[in-house]
Amino acid sequence: MSHVADTGYQKKYKEDIKKKYKLIKDMNSRFGDYMILNRRYTNLTIVDRPRQAKEREHEITAMGWRHAEVMTERASSAVTLATLYKPDKDGQTPQVVVLLGAAGIGKTMTARKIMYDWAAGELYKEKFDYVFYINCREMNLLNEQGSVADMIFKSWLNTNAPVNHILVNPEKLLFIIDGFDELRFSFGQPKDNLCTDPWEKKPMEIILSSLFRRTVVPESYLMITTRPAALEKLGQCLECSRYAEILGFSEAEREEYFHKFFGNENQARQALQFVKANEILFTMCFVPFICWIICTVLKQQLEKGENLTQTSKTVTGVYMLYLSSLVKPLSNNTKQHLHGNLRGLCSLAADGIWKQKILFEEEEIKKFGLDQENSLPLFLNENIFQKETDCECLYSFIHLSFQEFFAALLYVLAEDETTDSGIPKKDVKTLLENYGNSKNYLMLTVRFLFGLLNEERMKDLQEKFGCKLSPKIKADLLKWVQANQQTDLILPCVHEGIYQSYQLELFHCVYEMYEEDFAVNALDHFTELKLNQKKFTQMDQRALSFCVKHCHSLESLCIYDCTFSLEDHEEKLPRRQKWLYQ
Known part of the structure; x- marks a missing residue:
């Protein structure tokens, strides 16, 4: 084939790929509604150096502005997509790059962005003649035999793919294998079963194993995206040249995402102010998928002309939306497996909370029955740390707040759903x-x-997660709130800060449930409320406002020597708040 013909094929392929990957579809979009990729895509913080256990602990536990500072610090040593296949400090060019990232952190979007940018001539222009995208979820559905050549044919939107010519220069090919953790194949194939001929037809698990183990087109390059919990499985069939991990959005990247999502300066500013006032939501926006959920909910409210401070989507509501979205695309068989392992996951979380522990060892994973296939990838991360002369593998939730969420869920689950987990x-x-x-x-x-x-x-919880819930927990919480409140609630001065914070925290609890009937019953004893020498954040004010509104017996409200934070249109970090002195 002539060089002119080859250039023509390549040009046509790039045009088709640009057209295919130019548009993205939101999960909640109507039929025919698409978004231009570059108008939404926001760069992510990617690191390629191993972190120490202490660094990982800081990422997991930090909240609000502290978490933003941690992410900004990580971003200062970040790598870019363009440098992933550059020579390392020893001059070695990686042939296989594994791109790690937690659920919803942006792995698939990054893979699609690479496809588009390569086709547009903005990425790997001289490095690769052809880039092919392989979706692992789709691979699971293929029952017939295939070959590497078939994979190339299927990537080609035009049926006249010049596969013979493409395979002449395998060192100019990149295969992006997206979602390794979703593959339901066994990769313990004997070497004799693997193929060496790109035209040889075999079951898909053997074709992929042959690509991973470099027996077929060994000169080609691979990029594999996966959740960290599948690393051990991947290590059984692959020697990796370079690992890189997507950490998510830095603070600046979160702000950029909000502005791109809303496309309206005023709406983006209002939404950012609302989220920054809630340090938990602000923190969790480092996960792009959670960022999308929050933006989607807030945009719907703004377009209805509603006040964002009146949103019923508390932190728990947002976390439920995130978890439901992760579970929704799973097969029925996987969902049943998840339901069976949910209490084990919650038990691990609660055990860690009581022991104030966020990194878990293999023995603890086994103790709660989470060492079975499909138990881990959705909600747990696997972390490899260097330890003296060896490495150790520890597990963690994506963030401490998710561990706390699952710990709380343990107390909601009905006792007879499974055997006692042994949690004190x-x-x-x-x-x-x-x-x-x-x-x-x-x-x-x-x-x-x-x-x-x-x-x-x-x-x-009952419909989407198949949970059986304990019917009496709500009554226990109602009694507890009532027992912990005085008829005359006084939030006293700062030197009695523990008592003061405890009382205010009860208001936050009632606000988190966000049910009018419960709030009215729980707060029915209040006749007088005195607030004395207290700094109220914007979240404190929301909780206080909701609860005061439902104190139907309240006769007087006395505010003395208190300060209330105001929204700041200019400052970035939520720690920098302006205060109104009352």
């Missing part, structure tokens, strides 16, 4: 008794407990 203090009353003396480490778990008992969320 798993009785709700014991949790609430310890809450006041916990120095805040149980605070978010208890908030989530209230949030999960919202009627709408309980219905979602």
